[in-house]
Amino acid sequence: MRREAPKSVADYTPLFFPGLMLIIFFVVPFSTMIAVSFFKRNPSGFYTPDFVIDNYARFLSVFFGGVLGFSLMLAVLVAVCCVAIGFPFTYLLTRRPRRVQTLWLVGLLSVLSLSEVIIGFAWSTLFSHTAGITNLFVAIGLMDKPVALLPTFGAVLTGMVYQALPYTILVLYPALVRLDPTLLEAARTLGASPVKAFFNVVAPALRNTIVATLIMVFVFALGSYLLPQILGRPQHWTLSVLITDQAIYQSNMPFAAAMAVFLVLISLALVGMTLLVGRRENAL
Amino acid sequence: MTATWLRRLYFTVIALFLAAPLIVVAGVSVNSRQELTFPPVGFSAAWYAQIFTDPEWRLALIHSVTLAVCSAAIAVAIALPLAWFLWRRIAPWANIFQVLGLAPFILPPVITALGFLSFWATVGLFGQFFTAIISHAIFFVTLPLVTLSLGFASIDRSLVEAAATMGADDRKVLKTVVLPLILPYLVSGYAFAFVLSLNEYIVAYMTIGFTTETLPIKIFNALRYGYTPTMAAVSVFFVAVASLVFGSIARFGDIRRLLGAMSSDGN
Numbered sequence: 001m002r003r004e005a006p007k008s009v010a011d012y013t014p015l016f017f018p019g020l021m022l023i024i025f026f027v028v029p030f031s032t033m034i035a036v037s038f039f040k041r042n043p044s045g046f047y048t049p050d051f052v053i054d055n056y057a058r059f060l061s062v063f064f065g066g067v068l069g070f071s072l073m074l075a076v077l078v079a080v081c082c083v084a085i086g087f088p089f090t091y092l093l094t095r096r097p098r099r100v101q102t103l104w105l106v107g108l109l110s111v112l113s114l115s116e117v118i119i120g121f122a123w124s125t126l127f128s129h130t131a132g133i134t135n136l137f138v139a140i141g142l143m144d145k146p147v148a149l150l151p152t153f154g155a156v157l158t159g160m161v162y163q164a165l166p167y168t169i170l171v172l173y174p175a176l177v178r179l180d181p182t183l184l185e186a187a188r189t190l191g192a193s194p195v196k197a198f199f200n201v202v203a204p205a206l207r208n209t210i211v212a213t214l215i216m217v218f219v220f221a222l223g224s225y226l227l228p229q230i231l232g233r234p235q236h237w238t239l240s241v242l243i244t245d246q247a248i249y250q251s252n253m254p255f256a257a258a259m260a261v262f263l264v265l266i267s268l269a270l271v272g273m274t275l276l277v278g279r280r281e282n283a284l
Numbered sequence: 285m286t287a288t289w290l291r292r293l294y295f296t297v298i299a300l301f302l303a304a305p306l307i308v309v310a311g312v313s314v315n316s317r318q319e320l321t322f323p324p325v326g327f328s329a330a331w332y333a334q335i336f337t338d339p340e341w342r343l344a345l346i347h348s349v350t351l352a353v354c355s356a357a358i359a360v361a362i363a364l365p366l367a368w369f370l371w372r373r374i375a376p377w378a379n380i381f382q383v384l385g386l387a388p389f390i391l392p393p394v395i396t397a398l399g400f401l402s403f404w405a406t407v408g409l410f411g412q413f414f415t416a417i418i419s420h421a422i423f424f425v426t427l428p429l430v431t432l433s434l435g436f437a438s439i440d441r442s443l444v445e446a447a448a449t450m451g452a453d454d455r456k457v458l459k460t461v462v463l464p465l466i467l468p469y470l471v472s473g474y475a476f477a478f479v480l481s482l483n484e485y486i487v488a489y490m491t492i493g494f495t496t497e498t499l500p501i502k503i504f505n506a507l508r509y510g511y512t513p514t515m516a517a518v519s520v521f522f523v524a525v526a527s528l529v530f531g532s533i534a535r536f537g538d539i540r541r542l543l544g545a546m547s548s549d550g551n
Contacts, residue, residue, distance in 0.1 A: 003373060005374045006375055014365035014366070014372075018363070018369075018385070019366075022422070028403060029402065098540065102540060105530075106530045106531050107299075109539075113480050114483060115483035117507075120507075121309070121511075124511075125511070125516070126305050132308075194287060219392065244490075
């Protein structure tokens with residue numbers, strides 16, 4: 001059955017329910033949030049309708065500039081770590097037998113679906129001095145007594161890399177599994193070692209995929225909101241944490257909404273970049 | 285064969301990194317004393333029993349499962365007709381709905397959550413349980429949408445055309461040819477949405493967090509008063525459910541294809 005243009009109104013019926021749901025419960029809430037970002041705070045309720053730009057002006061302050069800078073730096077670091085660890089891993093995984101791949105994919109999906117609360121709880125346990133990894137070091141004689149490894153920047157970074165690594169591998173997987181094997185065979189026939197073939201043939205051929213993945217992991221990491229709270233100090237809080245904090249604990253919805261709109265703009269710009277990069281790759 | 289050994293080492297290190305927190309949490313969850321120590325002291329399954337016997341934990345479990353079952357069903361109900369329409373019809377503007385279906389998942393979750401919070405607060409329904417069901421359904425519609433689009437793309441159109449030539453109308457083709465072919469993709473889409481919904485924190489928190497606790501919300505709230513082995517038991521429960529669901533998909537379907545491998549036969 002070939003695809004056909006809809007001929008009558010009845011042909012559009014399948015779109016009614018999805019369209020209605022997505023418009024009422026996604027487009028409208030999203031627009032509401034944008035509208036709220038221009039409203040005035042009402043300490044006794046949620047907000048009073050108005051049109052002010054104070055909410056936007058407020059995060060141009062040094063404090064919010066600092067938080068934004070830290071969030072971006074942390075997300076970049078997480079993205080770089082994840083791609084550096086995940087790219088060679090995914091490449092090697094796609095060369096393994098199907099059974100091995102399936103097993104790993106099930107494991108990765110299970111870790112990926114874990115709640116941020118649980119990841120935070122698990123790592124805070126692992127970094128604690130009562131039940132943590134340092135107890136293991138004491139047991140094998142590497143350390144004198146167990147220490148707490150949190151709250152620290154390293155703990156936040158580890159937790160976020162843990163959260164984003166399965167995501168990174170699953171984003172890279174389709175591109176790497178579809179990689180033309182003749183490309184590699186050619187390199188090997190010409191005498192390149194596997195490592196050399198990887199760096200000189202595979203990595204350059206997938207340069208755009210790597211860039212696109214970096215950006216996607218960056219946006220993913222930007223969304224982390226619990227790990228910085230559980231594993232870090234207040235100076236390690238990211239924009240997502242501040243948004244939640246303002247919306248829920250400070251009851252300042254308009255300000256939270258303004259920060260969220262700002263975060264949307266950053267994310268959209270980056271997702272747009274990914275699509276552009278991806279398009280060039282497909283044109284090859 | 286140094287390369288093989290290096291690869292094995294590399295794979296082992298990654299496996300350890302991914303498993304380490306879960307191993308510690310699993311160990312902590314069987315402690316016989318009410319504290320977090322690792323390696324565990326003694327052995328007790330009491331903390332697992334507590335999920336089902338303690339009224340608060342049990343209520344949170346019921347909320348979480350209800351939320352996941354219902355919202356995944358609605359997500360599939362939105363994604364199925366949409367994916368079918370996009371496969372069956374040429375209507376370029378309809379792709380806007382596809383973008384709307386993908387957006388909530390690509391943007392940082394706090395944004396979608398805040399959108400829901402402002403919406404439900406504005407219409408005066410903030411805090412009702414069903415608002416979380418709808419919010420989760422929209423937030424996770426991406427997953428069935430992606431698996432179903434893959435499913436439709438894999439259908440051999442000549443098969444459907446043959447049925448149409450034999451006199452089957454659209455409805456009959458859909459029922460007898462298309463639906464059976466995409467059923468595995470539908471089940472996977474549901475399963476993905478179910479597992480992620482079970483684990484979701486921020487959207488549930490911003491819609492019903494003050495009135496109703498789900499398991500992730502309960503764990504986070506409990507974290508403030510210190511750690512208990514019950515949290516560890518709940519975490520192990522989550523990992524078990526996820527592995528079981530994804531393991532079944534791998535057993536009865538083709539998880540590699542669902543995750544983007546072109547064909548199901550090797551590379």
